[in-house]
Amino acid sequence: MTRQELATASDLLASAAEDSSGDDADRLADLSAQLDTLAERDTDPDHGRLARIESALGDVQSDASDDVAATIDDALDAIHDFRETIEGV
Template identity: 60%
Template sequence: MARKELATASDRLESAAANTGNDDAGERLGELASQLEGLSTADRGPDHGRLARIQSALNDLQSGDGGDVAETIDEADDAINEYRSDLEGV
């Protein structure tokens, strides 16, 4: 089952990784993009906790090393929030 919002978030983070001027931030953004890509097609979707940890990492990157691509990170975060809005639980 494809989860469109998570795939969109992954695409945004790949773009951010490619466009950031910071190698460390680019590597971390790429790792997060890969995680979201895997979650978008996994047999079972992620829970709120897993997504919250990813969003926390995005927040840290956005306010630090990834500041030059903050808008793109915001777009990825918005896509994750959209997915979470339909997720049962917390």
């Protein structure tokens, strides 16, 4: 069962990683992989896991170029859209 919003966020972060360098590129690639895994799991991820990913993205975004920051913002929007579909907090 694919969670399309998380898959979209993963694709956006993979693109942002390609447009970045160094530690930021590595972090974005790792976060992209995490979201890809979460998109394909049998169960929904919990809010806490997604909040940690969002926090990590905020850290990377603050130092990113304008183009990469905009792509991260789009990914965050997709994650927020998904979070609205799950119960909890």
